[in-house]
Amino acid sequence: MKRPWAVTVLGLLFIVAGLVGLFYHVTTEKFGWGLILVLLLRLLAVVGGIFLLLGRSWARWLTVGWLAIHVVVSAFNSLEQMASHAVLLVIVTYFLFKEPEANYFRSTPAA
DSSP states (O other): OOOOHHHHHHHHHHHHHHHHHHHHHHHHSOSSHHHHHHHHHHHHHHHHHHHHHTTOHHHHHHHHHHHHHHHHHHHTTOHHHHHHHHHHHHHHHHHHHSTTHHHHHHHSOOO
16 A cells, blocks of 8 residues: 555654754753653654654554653643644644554554
8 A cells, every 4th residue: 555645744754853853962961861761752753753654553653652742741841832742642643543544554564
């Protein structure tokens, strides 16, 4: 099955967001456990984006979970950040689990 455009866009966005975040945090923060945790979370965005493009169903859950974590973390910053991340979470979840995108993930063998 041909990859739906929404999966392509979201996969690329997660890859870019993860890589930009990796670069930003490596260049602006001191080395420590907090930085390691942030880098692992950013790396998960890259992994999720790559495997979205490859059609792995578990990558949908990884990316939705990654965004859900951002909703919680952004709640400590501001109501506006939390609201914007919550809206993104709803949009991404909708586009990854509706038809025909859901069929794309069913047609790819699990790895």
